[in-house]
Amino acid sequence: MILSLNKKIFDFTLNTTDKIVQPILRDKTYLRMNSFQMNTLLAVQKLVEVHTSKILKGMNIPTEKALKGLYQTIYEIEFQNAALIKKVNDLERKLIELDIKLTKEFPLTPKKRAGVIKKPSIKSQSATN
Amino acid sequence: MDSLYSVGKSILSRTRENLSRYPRGMKNLFSMVTNEVNDYASTPRQLVGKSGRASLYRYVPEVEATHETVLIIPSLINRYYILDLYPGCSLIESLVENGHEVYLLEWLDPRPQDIFATLEDHILEWMNWAVDKTLEDAHTSNIHLFGQCMGGTFSAIYTALFQHKVKSLVTLTAPVDFRDDGLLSTWARESQVNMDMMQQQWGMIHHEFLQQSFKILKPTGVIRKWETLFSNSWRDEFVQKFTYMEKWINDNVSFPGKTYSKYISDLYRDNMLASGTFTLSGKQVDLSNITCPVLCFTANGDDIVPPPSAEMLVELVKSKNVKHVKLGGGHIGCVVSGKHQKILWSEFDEWLLDNHKGVVNDFVTQ
Numbered sequence: 001m002i003l004s005l006n007k008k009i010f011d012f013t014l015n016t017t018d019k020i021v022q023p024i025l026r027d028k029t030y031l032r033m034n035s036f037q038m039n040t041l042l043a044v045q046k047l048v049e050v051h052t053s054k055i056l057k058g059m060n061i062p063t064e065k066a067l068k069g070l071y072q073t074i075y076e077i078e079f080q081n082a083a084l085i086k087k088v089n090d091l092e093r094k095l096i097e098l099d100i101k102l103t104k105e106f107p108l109t110p111k112k113r114a115g116v117i118k119k120p121s122i123k124s125q126s127a128t129n
Numbered sequence: 130m131d132s133l134y135s136v137g138k139s140i141l142s143r144t145r146e147n148l149s150r151y152p153r154g155m156k157n158l159f160s161m162v163t164n165e166v167n168d169y170a171s172t173p174r175q176l177v178g179k180s181g182r183a184s185l186y187r188y189v190p191e192v193e194a195t196h197e198t199v200l201i202i203p204s205l206i207n208r209y210y211i212l213d214l215y216p217g218c219s220l221i222e223s224l225v226e227n228g229h230e231v232y233l234l235e236w237l238d239p240r241p242q243d244i245f246a247t248l249e250d251h252i253l254e255w256m257n258w259a260v261d262k263t264l265e266d267a268h269t270s271n272i273h274l275f276g277q278c279m280g281g282t283f284s285a286i287y288t289a290l291f292q293h294k295v296k297s298l299v300t301l302t303a304p305v306d307f308r309d310d311g312l313l314s315t316w317a318r319e320s321q322v323n324m325d326m327m328q329q330q331w332g333m334i335h336h337e338f339l340q341q342s343f344k345i346l347k348p349t350g351v352i353r354k355w356e357t358l359f360s361n362s363w364r365d366e367f368v369q370k371f372t373y374m375e376k377w378i379n380d381n382v383s384f385p386g387k388t389y390s391k392y393i394s395d396l397y398r399d400n401m402l403a404s405g406t407f408t409l410s411g412k413q414v415d416l417s418n419i420t421c422p423v424l425c426f427t428a429n430g431d432d433i434v435p436p437p438s439a440e441m442l443v444e445l446v447k448s449k450n451v452k453h454v455k456l457g458g459g460h461i462g463c464v465v466s467g468k469h470q471k472i473l474w475s476e477f478d479e480w481l482l483d484n485h486k487g488v489v490n491d492f493v494t495q
Contacts, residue, residue: 021349022312046326071241071244075243082181
């Protein structure tokens with residue numbers, strides 16, 4: 001009984017808290033204040049980065065901007081590479097298709113297809129000797 | 130006198146019951162703290178290929194896969210293994226056991242260069258690659274595309290653009306209409322945070338930031354969660370599920386800044402997907418282009434993607450075969466809760482079998 005009463009008080013407290021907090025989380029003033037705080041934080045971060053970059057440049061250490069530039073190059077190269085691989089695969093596929101077409105239009109004998117070079121017969125060999 | 134005796138007896142028996150639960154609960158809590166969770170996502174799988182941030186896996190069926198080919202697109206900010214939590218609590222395992230050929234696109238942790246990755250890269254490059262690779266590997270001309278949460282939104286966008294590759298579209302709690310009154314949508318609409326500056330400064334929207342946002346949705350949620358654990362600690366199955374869930378909840382993926390910026394501004398703030406004005410690399414994404422069969426799952430208690438936001442897909446597509454299934458539970462509860470997940474599994478399997486046989490249902494709402 002004590003336990004269930006405790007549970008009821010606990011649930012009531014949490015439900016009441018939810019009822020109070022939820023409208024605050026949707027409140028326009030709260031959201032405006034929140035956005036202002038976030039934008040200020042971002043601005044401060046930017047300012048710190050500018051000053052840090054100056055110090056790093058002076059010490060000949062790559063700055064965050066320089067690193068981002070490198071990452072961008074890696075990102076672009078990766079996509080170029082993927083596009084090239086795709087093109088090579090397409091060309092390979094086309095080559096195979098062409099080969100199939102060719103063999104259909106100009107059917108070769110099994111020996112020719114296997115690339116077997118015809119040996120001169122014993123008769124012709126003895127004639128030349 | 131009799132009633133006083135029975136009240137006393139019931140108090141005594143409940144006290145005895147509670148006392149007997151106490152050591153079991155303590156043992157479970159102790160093992161939860163000391164044991165590490167290692168056997169999550171244990172359905173056997175093989176790597177098919179990798180491209181950028183995407184890895185494609187094929188689940189190895191115990192019996193030869195005889196039915197349909199399904200490609201699963203999980204959410205971008207959570208790990209995929211909520212769909213394969215542990216043996217007996219896994220959507221993927223149930224699909225494999227039912228003889229379907231299951232493929233999964235796993236979003237890998239963003240690499241430093243991924244701060245420049247766009248929404249276009251995710252959908253038109255990596256997702257498109259995964260679909261093509263699945264078609265090639267499964268020797269088929271079209272597949273069933275299943276997307277969970279944000280993965281569902283991606284799947285709907287993809288289907289609108291590449292209809293011919295999709296046999297049917299299945300979405301699970303996927304937001305489509307962002308004009309809902311959910312807290313996340315309200316924040317995105319009303320907040321005046323400078324998204325460009327955020328993207329420039331952070332590059333990556335770190336998972337800690339996203340996780341905190343989800344926690345603030347219901348500030349008392351954390352207290353409720355621990356209270357529920359303590360009052361159910363004597364139940365082995367409950368503690369086991371709780372342990373796996375905790376592992377999953379605390380294992381998030383960061384969001385590439387550029388992708389986040391477009392996702393929030395175009396979809397949440399301007400609601401472009403539902404209004405038909407959303408574009409990807411200049412291509413207009415019109416959901417009314419979708420004519421393939423569509424199965425839409427929503428969760429009644431979902432406060433991350435409120436049901437009206439996900440249901441809108443059913444109204445926007447032009448498919449003749451559309452089914453809408455309302456599940457119980459919340460955004461995650463509908464996938465992991467024993468009662469609700471059984472409905473999800475059976476409905477999904479039934480849908481795949483129906484489409485395998487070629488049965489076409491008219492508009493059905495359950």
